[in-house]
Amino acid sequence: MEHPILNAIRRAAFTPLGWFQPAPEDGVPEDARFVILIGNAGPDMFRRFARERDPSRDAMDDWTRDAVTRLAGDLDARAVYPFEMEPPWPFLRWARRGGAGHVSPLGLNIHPIYGLWHAYRAALLFPVEFDIPAQEPGAHPCQSCPVKPCLTACPVSAFDGSRYDVPVCAEHLKMPQGEECMSRGCLARHACPVGQGFAYAPAQAKFHMRAFLAARQKV
Structure with a gap:
């Protein structure tokens, strides 16, 4: 647009x-x-x-x-x-x-x-209106996704389709086994086929994962 x-x-x-x-x-x-x-x-x-x-x-x-x-x-x-x-x-x-x-x-x-x-x-x-045409979200891509790989890609099963187990995710990231998630970003996100061309580069992924852990430490 x-x-x-x-x-x-x-x-x-x-x-x-x-x-x-x-x-x-x-x-x-x-x-x-x-x-x-x-x-x-x-x-x-x-x-x-x-x-x-x-x-x-x-x-x-x-x-x-x-x-x-x-x-x-x-x-x-x-x-x-x-x-x-x-x-x-x-x-x-x-x-x-x-x-x-x-x-x-x-x-x-x-x-x-x-x-x-x-x-x-x-x-x-x-404070004023603009003549920008309304944006349509289109069909829900997840409804036509038969496998939903995002729900099975997390190595510690932090997602079950109804909730996100934040403590389990955070603890995994602190362990050596969580290095791939820390360096690439959330593997559940990577599993989604939509918007793959916009996936974060390693430096950006690491920044956000470190920020996530730092925020968890303040909770």
Whole structure:
């Protein structure tokens, strides 16, 4: 989809993942007339992060807030983030509204293009509406997937189709047997055939897995 606002988001190395005109039941701040969900899909955003910060010690949330605040200012928008409040903003509900995909058996959003290899980093809230055609999520790819390899690829069976056993996953990553998951990223994600071309490169995968473990240690 081409549009000046969407192109500006892409030039900042973020991916526009979905958009919608909010209704009262969406839980969007009342002054917003249009919402665009942005994040990473593929390597572009991580490459910019790695140029501007040190991935070995800097947090992506801090960089995201700085980078998106500047982008929002350039676009006359306000930004809200999935990590800024408790309870968090309902980004997955907004993804449904924005035509950005479906809920996968892993509980993650599966995007029609990017598969499981994307993440929401912010929502841009605009005080005006835009003439961007609504995005359609298409047919749910998991419903036509007969094998569902994502549910059997995890070496410690952390996924069963209804829940994600976070402690079991985290403990596995700390063990020598978890090195493949730490270096490549989640094997359940890799097993999904959708969006394989956007799978994270090793440096990006390792960064996110280390960040996941660090967050678990704070729980």
